[in-house]
Structures are given as C-alpha cells and as structure tokens.
Amino acid sequence: MRREFFLRLDRLARNLTPFGLTLALIILGMLPVRIPDYASVAPILAAISLYHWAVYRPHLLPFVAVFLLGVAQDMLSGAPVGLFALVFLTFYGAVVLQRRFLAGKSFLVYWLGFAVIWFLATLELWVLASAFHVTLLDMKAFLFQYLVTAGLFPFVAWIFLRWQQAFLQQA
Amino acid sequence: MEERPSTFLRLAAPLRGFVQRFTYLGLILAAFGLMLVGKADTVLVDRARTHVTDAVAPILDAMSKPVTTFTRAVDNVRDLADIRAENARLREENARLRDWQMAARKLDAENQAFQKLLNVVPESAVSHHTARVIADSGSGFSHSVILNAGESQGIRDGQAVLGNDGFVGRIVGVGSRASRVLLITDINSRIPVVIEETRVRAVMAGNNSGRPRLLHTLPSQRITPGQRIVTSGHGGAFPAGLPVGIVAAVTDGGIEVQPYMSRERLEFVRAADFGLGGILESNDRADPASGGK
Numbered sequence: 001m002r003r004e005f006f007l008r009l010d011r012l013a014r015n016l017t018p019f020g021l022t023l024a025l026i027i028l029g030m031l032p033v034r035i036p037d038y039a040s041v042a043p044i045l046a047a048i049s050l051y052h053w054a055v056y057r058p059h060l061l062p063f064v065a066v067f068l069l070g071v072a073q074d075m076l077s078g079a080p081v082g083l084f085a086l087v088f089l090t091f092y093g094a095v096v097l098q099r100r101f102l103a104g105k106s107f108l109v110y111w112l113g114f115a116v117i118w119f120l121a122t123l124e125l126w127v128l129a130s131a132f133h134v135t136l137l138d139m140k141a142f143l144f145q146y147l148v149t150a151g152l153f154p155f156v157a158w159i160f161l162r163w164q165q166a167f168l169q170q171a
Numbered sequence: 172m173e174e175r176p177s178t179f180l181r182l183a184a185p186l187r188g189f190v191q192r193f194t195y196l197g198l199i200l201a202a203f204g205l206m207l208v209g210k211a212d213t214v215l216v217d218r219a220r221t222h223v224t225d226a227v228a229p230i231l232d233a234m235s236k237p238v239t240t241f242t243r244a245v246d247n248v249r250d251l252a253d254i255r256a257e258n259a260r261l262r263e264e265n266a267r268l269r270d271w272q273m274a275a276r277k278l279d280a281e282n283q284a285f286q287k288l289l290n291v292v293p294e295s296a297v298s299h300h301t302a303r304v305i306a307d308s309g310s311g312f313s314h315s316v317i318l319n320a321g322e323s324q325g326i327r328d329g330q331a332v333l334g335n336d337g338f339v340g341r342i343v344g345v346g347s348r349a350s351r352v353l354l355i356t357d358i359n360s361r362i363p364v365v366i367e368e369t370r371v372r373a374v375m376a377g378n379n380s381g382r383p384r385l386l387h388t389l390p391s392q393r394i395t396p397g398q399r400i401v402t403s404g405h406g407g408a409f410p411a412g413l414p415v416g417i418v419a420a421v422t423d424g425g426i427e428v429q430p431y432m433s434r435e436r437l438e439f440v441r442a443a444d445f446g447l448g449g450i451l452e453s454n455d456r457a458d459p460a461s462g463g464k
Contacts, residue, residue, distance in 0.1 A: 027227060027230060027231065027234070028234070030231060030306040030307065030308060030317075031231070031234055031235050031238050031306065031307075032235060032238065032239075032304050032305070032306060032307040032316065032435075032437070032438075033238060033242070033307075033435075034238075034239075034242040034435045034436065034438070035242075035435060036433075036435050037381075037435070038435055039307050039308075039314075039434045039435060040380075040381065040434075042307075042308075062194075063191070063194055063195050063198050064194065064198065066198075067198045067201065067202065070202065071205070072223070074205075075219065075220050075223035075224070076223065076224065076227060076306070076308065076317075077308035077312060077313060078220070078308045078312070078313035078314075078315040078351065078353075078357075079308070079312035079313050080206055080209050080210070080312070080313075081205050081206065081208075081209040081216050081219070081220070082201075082202045082203065082204070082205030082206035082207075082208075082209060083206060083312065085198075085201075085202035085205060086199065086202035086203065086206070089195070089198055089199055089202060090199070093195060125312075128206070129312050132206060132209075132210065133358050135358070135378075137358070137378075137379055138378070138379065138380045141379070141380065
C-alpha cells in the first residue's frame with residue numbers, strides 16, 4: 001500500500017518534469033542579465049525544451065500544457081497575451097508531426113531540425129507581433145534572438161538528453 | 172496508461188486522435204481569442220498579468236540575487252584593471268563638477284529669491300520608493316522590467332520611474348509585492364518631451380528598439396543631434412525636466428533619440444510619486460470636480 005503510493009508519487013513527479021522544466025526555463029529567461037544589449041537578444045530557452053519533449057515524450061506534454069506555458073511566457077515577458085501561446089502551439093505541433101523523422105537521428109540533424117522549425121516560428125512571431133501592434137517591428141532583434149537561441153541549443157539539449165536518460169528511462 | 176491498455180482504451184483509440192486534433196484546433200483558436208481580447212481590453216489583461224507576476228515575484232527575487240552578485244563581481248574585476256585611469260578621470264571631473272556646484276548654488280539661491288518675489292505656486296513634494304529590478308523580459312516584443320516592490324511598498328500605477336542615468340519609464344501594473352515598469356523604449360510608450368535649449372515640444376514614442384523616435388515635430392523646428400531632451404510635464408503625468416536622452420540622429424525616417432538609461436544597467440530604480448494625478452487614471456482616480464474624463 002505504502003509502496004504503491006510512493007510509486008505513484010514517483011511516476012507523477014516524472015510525468016510532470018517536462019512541464020516543470022519548461023516553466024523553469026521560462027522563469028530563468030526572465031532574469032536580468034547585465035550584459036550590454038543582452039536584453040534585446042535574450043534567447044527563448046523554452047523553445048528548446050518544447051522541441052525536446054515533442055520529439056521524445058509528447059505524451060508527457062499535452063497541448064493544453066503547451067498552451068499554458070505559452071500564456072505564462074506572455075504574462076511574464078509583457079508580450080501580447082496569446083502571442084507565445086499561439087507560436088508555442090504551432091511550433092510544438094509541427095515538431096510532433098516530424099518527430100518520427102527527428103528521433104534517433106544524429107545530433108546534427110536533431111539540431112538542424114530545431115533550427116529550421118524554430119526559424120519558421122520566429123517568422124510567425126514577427127508577423128503576429130507586427131500585426132498586433134499594426135506596425136512593422138524591427139526584424140533585426142528577432143533574427144538575433146533566433147541566432148542566440150539556435151546557438152545555445154546544443155548546450156540545453158544536451159542537458160535535457162542527459163536528464164531524460166537519468167530520470168525518464170521507463171516513462 | 173501506456174502499460175495496461177484496457178478494452179475501453181483500445182476501443183477509444185481512434186476517438187482519441189480525433190479529440191486530440193479537436194483540442195489542438197480549439198487551443199489555437201483560444202490563443203487567437205486571447206490576442207484579440209488583449210487588443211480590445213487592456214485593463215483586463217493587465218490585471219491578469221499583474222496577478223501572475225505577483226505569484227512568480229518571490230522566485231524571481233530570489234533567483235535574481237545571485238545573478239546580481241555575479242555580475243557585480245565581474246564588474247569589480249573589470250574595474251580593478253583600470254582603476255588608475257579611472258581615478259585620474261574622476262579627479263578631473265570632480266574639479267569640473269565643483270565649479271558647476273558653485274554655479275548651481277548661486278542659481279538656486281537666485282531662483283528661490285525670484286520665486287518668492289513672483290509668488291510661484293510650489294511644486295508638490297516628491298516621495299521616492301526605491302526598488303530592485305528582478306526581471307527583464309528581453310526580446311523585441313516588449314520592453315518592460317519587473318520590480319520587487321508593489322502596492323504595499325507604496326508603488327502606484329502611473330508613477331515615474333527614474334534610474335541612475337535618467338528617466339526610465341512608468342509603472343503600468345502594480346501587484347501586492349511586484350510591479351511592472353513600461354520602459355520608454357517600449358512600443359506602447361508615449362512621453363511628452365521638450366528639447367531643453369530650444370523648448371521645442373514633441374512626443375517621444377518607443378518602437379521596441381533601443382532608440383525611440385520623436386513625433387509631432389514640425390519641419391521648420393530646428394532639431395540637431397546632441398540636443399538634450401527632458402520631459403515636458405504636459406498632460407500632467409510626469410513632472411517637467413526629468414532627463415530623458417539626447418537627439419542621436421535626424422534622418423528622413425524620423426528623429427532618433429538615444430535615451431540616457433541603459434537597460435542592462437538597471438538594478439535599483441526609484442519610483443517617484445510627484446503627486447500628479449495625470450491622465451493615466453481614467454477610472455480609479457478620476458475627479459468629477461475637475462471636469463476631466
């Protein structure tokens with residue numbers, strides 16, 4: 001009885017890790033880093049997390065959770081509410097569609113997959129944000145942000161792969 | 172769920188795919204709906220945002236401390252390298268500033284004497300609340316930061332926020348322990364300003380880049396790079412004379428302003444209550460006697 005309870009608790013904790021880790025990355029991305037011009041190119045780390053779980057464990061991160069994470073990103077960052085919810089959902093959906101192609105490939109292909117799909121998502125972000133403000137926003141900031149996010153991908157993805165191997169082997 | 176597929180689940184499998192697709196489309200529509208609501212009813216969205224920020228504030232507060240300590244340590248090491256040159260520069264600056272101080276004292280005394288002679292209505296006293304920046308949203312979507320002080324610390328909507336270098340922005344959402352500052356570079360920011368020497372008025376509009384632009388200036392008004400820009404005090408939202416920035420470039424595309432504040436150096440800021448009701452409080456503090464909306 002007791003053992004059963006702890007097993008269930010354990011499984012619950014494991015099942016919540018994708019959501020928890022992504023939320024942690026969203027909050028981490030908000031921290032004020034005092035590097036000149038960092039603020040305008042601050043990477044969207046949550047995208048890397050979404051990509052990882054979409055490829056490896058989509059059943060642990062349902063669409064509703066992705067939606068909530070997007071809303072959290074909007075609320076905290078001050079972006080128009082719904083913007084990231086929409087972009088995260090389409091990004092996540094696109095990756096889930098391609099997951100059979102992406103899973104188990106070499107790391108370079110895995111990285112390239114992120115670079116391509118997140119680029120399209122960045123374009124979507126720019127189009128939506130510009131439409132929301134009814135003006136053409138400076139595209140440079142978006143491009144640099146994209147480059148920083150794609151550049152940081154290997155580090156974050158490596159940690160996620162390690163984490164998954166350590167804790168989510170049987171999930 | 173995956174390990175023990177019951178008969179029910181096996182039967183429901185095709186249905187599940189359908190439900191999943193339906194949920195996905197529903198959520199996409201919901202996100203669109205949220206954006207529309209955000210466009211139409213900013214007050215509602217701001218309130219929701221304030222609650223979320225309030226809830227996360229303690230985490231951000233705790234996490235931003237080591238970041239601050241780390242960057243300060245890095246700064247210290249960097250400063251040590253050129254401490255000698257810095258010292259010489261400061262000595263020189265100090266001498267120059269002393270001259271200025273004398274001039275300022277003389278002018279202040281003179282000014283007070285004149286004000287007394289003319290019976291000038293005194294400006295209301297200023298009360299400051301200093302707070303720490305605990306989050307910076309980053310990115311080209313919005314330029315705002317979160318402070319670790321809220322309603323209980325005396326922060327109110329619409330207060331002017333000042334940094335070490337000058338005017339930073341204004342408070343746009345106050346929770347019980349955190350508040351959000353809309354920076355002057357944000358696309359939603361409009362600040363009535365005036366060119367200090369020529370007294371030419373303009374509105375400074377942010378555009379989510381580091382350089383806001385001046386709007387509503389006439390071609391005949393001569394604006395040249397290097398001129399100082401201060402708040403004009405029009406509209407009653409902010410007091411006049413807060414340093415904002417300098418004219419950086421005058422092109423066909425518009426007049427660009429280089430703000431004095433730099434976003435990455437915001438650490439402690441002051442939210443100043445100048446006792447001005449302003450134009451911002453449309454429903455909270457509207458005074459029927461004043462006749463204004």
